[in-house]
Amino acid sequence: xxxxxSQGELTESARKMLLAxxxxxxxxxxxxxxxxxxxxxxxxxxxxxESGLAEQNNxxxxxxxxxxxxxxxxxxxxxx
Numbered sequence: 001x002x003x004x005x006s007q008g009e010l011t012e013s014a015r016k017m018l019l020a021x022x023x024x025x026x027x028x029x030x031x032x033x034x035x036x037x038x039x040x041x042x043x044x045x046x047x048x049x050e051s052g053l054a055e056q057n058n059x060x061x062x063x064x065x066x067x068x069x070x071x072x073x074x075x076x077x078x079x080x
Contacts, residue, residue, distance in 0.1 A: 002047075003044055003047050003048050003051060003053060004051065009070075009074055010053075010070050010071065010074055013034075013036060013040065013044055014044060014048060014053070015071065015074065015075060016034040016036065017030055017034060017036070017041060017044050017045060017048065017054075018048070018053065018054070018063050018067050018068075018070075018071045019034075019071070019075075020033040020034050021054060021061055021062055021063045021067075023062075024057075024060045024061065024062040025060060025061060025062075026059055026060055026061070027041045027042045027045055027059075027061070030045065030061070045061050048061075048067065049061070052064055052066050052067075053066055053067035053070065054067050
């Protein structure tokens with residue numbers, strides 16, 4: 001599962017997951033919030049952590065500044 005599209009934009013799944021990380025969350029919480037399958041969320045969060053879009057601490061993920069910046073560039077309403 002790619003989290004960044006060919007034009008450097010967040011994929012729809014990555015956008016949903018970053019929005020779900022408004023507060024630090026476990027993969028299970030993100031899956032429940034987004035409706036995405038848990039296996040896809042786990043893979044996506046792992047990829048976003050490797051790409052510098054999210055960080056993991058004790059099984060809980062939160063967006064990095066880079067992740068927030070990409071999300072706001074694509075979805076200015078995410079700031080509210």
